[in-house]
Amino acid sequence: MSAQTSAIRFDEVTLGYGRRPAVHHLDGTIPAGSLTAVVGPNGAGKSTLLKGIVGTLKPLEGHIGLNAPSSGIAYLPQAAEIDRSFPLSVYDLVAMGLWSRSGLFGGIARRDRTRVDEALSAVGLTGFERRPISTLSGGQMQRALFARLLLQDAPVILLDEPFTAIDAKTTADLLDLVRRWHDESRTVVAVLHDLDMVKRVFPHTLLIAREPVAWGRTPEVLSPENLLKARRMVEAHDPHADVCHRSVA
Numbered sequence: 001m002s003a004q005t006s007a008i009r010f011d012e013v014t015l016g017y018g019r020r021p022a023v024h025h026l027d028g029t030i031p032a033g034s035l036t037a038v039v040g041p042n043g044a045g046k047s048t049l050l051k052g053i054v055g056t057l058k059p060l061e062g063h064i065g066l067n068a069p070s071s072g073i074a075y076l077p078q079a080a081e082i083d084r085s086f087p088l089s090v091y092d093l094v095a096m097g098l099w100s101r102s103g104l105f106g107g108i109a110r111r112d113r114t115r116v117d118e119a120l121s122a123v124g125l126t127g128f129e130r131r132p133i134s135t136l137s138g139g140q141m142q143r144a145l146f147a148r149l150l151l152q153d154a155p156v157i158l159l160d161e162p163f164t165a166i167d168a169k170t171t172a173d174l175l176d177l178v179r180r181w182h183d184e185s186r187t188v189v190a191v192l193h194d195l196d197m198v199k200r201v202f203p204h205t206l207l208i209a210r211e212p213v214a215w216g217r218t219p220e221v222l223s224p225e226n227l228l229k230a231r232r233m234v235e236a237h238d239p240h241a242d243v244c245h246r247s248v249a
């Protein structure tokens, strides 16, 4: 897949809640097959950005173009947004990854059962099939959610803080899956706070602080000057500001 093909394109996008912008002046592309980290201080708009790409949040202004149908996006929200009290077994949670192909009532064929078993094995959860998800540890739950992503088989994968409060072994195992997706030329975008991990694993980074601060190759983006600028921009942000109509430079 050509690195020049765009998977996601932002045209002067503003995303927000009500009329309050959370992210604005977003203009640029995420190339197909790229592995991009989204970093920035708390409240910088990282989760908002992913919601805009998934389509659960419509832009207040501008346009987000996807080079794939919305069913071609697999999205892992922050752990806090996932309701684990829902009475669901690990097997059923993971098998939900097949819905985009089988449909809600399509039933699971024998071949699909093998695929669910393989996904569970790939994340080290063989033997957990019948466990209610409410009984899983945080790390086991994250493994199950990655197994579901595996089955979704999507060309674009969005991960919101996938390794927060996850131990080193689980993080290493799940990072291997991220690398595998990248090797398979999928487009992966992950919101992360661990800058050492970003430098080690993610070739491209978008640093945001309510608007892009820097976007490009990770070593240049994560300069001390850019990180300081991002922190200051978030601190200086006026939470009551309305949509701003700055013209594009």
Ligand SMILES: Nc1ncnc2c1ncn2[C@@H]1O[C@H](COP(=O)(O)OP(=O)(O)OP(=O)(O)O)[C@@H](O)[C@H]1O
Residues within 6 Å of the ligand: 017, 022, 040, 041, 042, 043, 044, 045, 046, 047, 048, 049
């Ligand atoms: N549902 C909502 N309604 C109103 N405001 C919201 C909503 N969700 C987020 N915000 C606000 O939008 C801004 C950006 O939030 P967002 O969650 O995107 O930041 P973030 O960079 O992901 O932060 P963190 O690193 O803390 O997860 C914040 O000021 C937040 O309070």
